[in-house]
Amino acid sequence: MYVAFDHLPPRARVWIYQASRPLDEAELVQVLPRLAAFAEEWTSHGQQLAASAQFLHRQFLVIGLDEAVAGASGCSIDASVRFVRELEQHLGIDLLEKSRMAFLTEGQLQLLNRRELRDAITAGQITADTPYFNNTLTTKDELTTSWPAPAGQTWLASYFQQQPS
Incomplete structure (x- = not known):
């Protein structure tokens, strides 16, 4: 289930993906529904996850998860990485490259x-x-x-x- 990022508790787990370039305003507006849909649909062993996703500083995709509601499994983490790869293709950016x-x-x-x-x-x-x-x-x-x-x-x-x- 989607949770607004600012409503996630301080102990919520986060994953940070750095984009190879900043997103422009049109890209950010276009990607917001995809981020919300991912968080809304993200599950672990069929159980809804309390999650959020947002871009910060136009260049960092941050996925947050309230593990007190339900924790991520290996399969759900794989699903999040698939989502990040889809965003890479959709936006024409690198998010998984970590050398910079x-x-x-x-x-x-x-x-x-x-x-x-x-x-x-x-x-x-x-x-x-x-x-x-x-x-x-x-x-x-x-x-x-x-x-x-x-x-x-x-x-x-x-x-x-x-x-x-």
């Missing part, structure tokens, strides 16, 4: 692979204080309180410790 990291620099999302990240740190374009979208977060509470977070306070901290002061 997202940073907020000068109000814009910047996607970097590891080599580009090292170069950007060396050049001073990315610092330990640069907001980083850690897409490995697993709860709505983490999403609300720590996304984005200063890069130096995430698993990327070691990248900044290697830099000379």
